[in-house]
Amino acid sequence: MAASSASVPATLPAKRKRAPVSRYIDDADLERVDDSAYGSGSDVEADEVEDEELPDGDSVYGSRKKSSKTNTRKSKAKKRSKFTPSRPKKPQKPFEFMSLPAELRDYIYELALVDPERITVVSKTKAYRRTVARGAISDNGNGFYSGRSRGYHRRRYINLDDDEDVDESQEPELDPKQLIPALLAVNKQIRAEATGYLYQQSIILEDTMALHTFLAAIGPANRPQVTDLTIRAWGTGRGTHKAMNVAALTLLSTCTSLKSFNLDCEIGWLREPKNLARQLYRDGHYFFEAYGAANGNKDAAVEVLALNEWNFDRDHYYNYRKSASQLPQPEEFKVKFQTELRKLLGC
Template sequence: MAATTVLSKRKRAQVSYLDDNDELDELLEIDEPFADVVDDESDDDLSFGSHKDPQAIKKRKAAKRAKKSPSTTKAKKNEKTFPFERLPAELRDQIYELALTDEDGITLVAKTNQYRRTVKRGTITENGGYGRRRRRYWQQPSQSQSQATQPVATRALCPALLAVSKQLHAEGVNYLYQQEIVLEDTYALHSFLATIGSNRSRLTDLTVKTWGSGGTHKAMNFCSFTLLGNCTNLQTLFLDCSIGWQRNPKGLARQLYRDGVYFFEQFGAANGAKDAGVDILELNDTNFDSGRGYWRRRNDPALEKDDFKDQCHAELRKLLAVKPARKARK
């Protein structure tokens, strides 16, 4: 039987890890020269006899001590997370209202961010002419600005609060979306609705300041109203602008139907009435002015604003296949 050779274990030098901890070095009153002699990370078996430079070790430890001071360590140990979720519900609601709402509404304008179409807060002013508006981006006013030169919007919102936890998002998300939101035009409306995704159903109050005209902006009328069909909880849709050129009531209704047919159908199906979208629709009074416009020159009779509005809504309901209400018998 062959003899079995037993390999003896090679003795390894004892390694000390105490000098890794600068606080422990100070506690044990270990001098720096002695600490530098011990190579805490060297291993003859793995480094194949090579040794690290003591000067490099000394510089690394000096950098560690400069970075980790006793005052910084104590401050980190004493830091505690603020128990926001333990606050009373009434107090949390007040914080959500202050952080996520603006009493003057949120005004949004279209912009491009890294080649992505989105929206940004801004103020919109009249600039004359059909469908023309001038925008000014909103910025938080600096302390050096005078009151006369400050933008109209003064409250900075904090929507990042909703990303803290699921509970905060569930409690506060409606404060952000269920307030008046003013869009510069249908182009901004489309960018806004495409950005918020599933939150469209939370919207309750929308105002559009300009109806798109010409080229891409005109096409956005139809595109934005198609996305608007997911906003099934809207309570007010205010088109605070002139819908194209002045026309008669039937022409105005047909223009609204061409651009918003999918919105009216989807909103009506979600709310149990085909004309539910007509009920929440509000138009600027300039659309009901029959005293000007090219159609007035064709000897059409002038109409009062209320009559103009009633005829427009009646035609729109007819296009949506809403049966007229039967008159009560005497």
């Protein structure tokens, strides 16, 4: 039994029957095949097939020599795909400025609207209209204006005198800080929060004409925000510049929050304390009375008013008709001047 079982061969599994596949394709079949089928259904890309003839009987199904026209068209399509524009980026959300803390917003307002070196304003003409702009203001070398013609001062502003000695050791003046007042036009809340930063800083004006134009330009809504003004020239003569003294101080009557009003200039000729007080009261009684009424004290404007020391200096006696010895000392001059002005205001 053992010998007979060893001689019997093991049974082999039956082979899977397959349909016969022909490796040869007729020319008629090739003509019916669409060119696009080879690019999508074949494992071999059309561009990767080498441009050479295959031997008879060894041609691979799905591969044949492509025309140069088809290859050129596909290569151009690949090149175009490299320069396909990217998808548009999603729109970014606007920055929520008002969500910042109040302290940080105030810091931004200060950077955008405050000039640490003070703002200087000069008169300009734009499109045949009188206006003002930021600009440099120079004096006549003595620290104040001496009441000379406006043309003389305009020449000093733009430095047309080339013969003037220039001290090369001095550092050149830097351009003024660029402010951004357009920030106030963003919305009402920013305007309410930031207006004070622009107007509640020291503002130096060229003369009373610049003061009048400046106050007219900012409007009655912003005038109560002004707190510190300096005038560098007083109008003199018999023309428009002298008339601007009254007009400018009349508009100033709406600036009821002033804390400093400095007349850093020569107010006419040197005169006695009473005459100087009467001159200022004649030109600015609207301002003195309105400021006193708004602050609950008739002589409140006297406390914020400051004059250049030249108006009290007896050494300028050449502008005084009498002897300089008849004028009081500067401190006594100030006291008499303020006393007379208070008397005119009805204190």
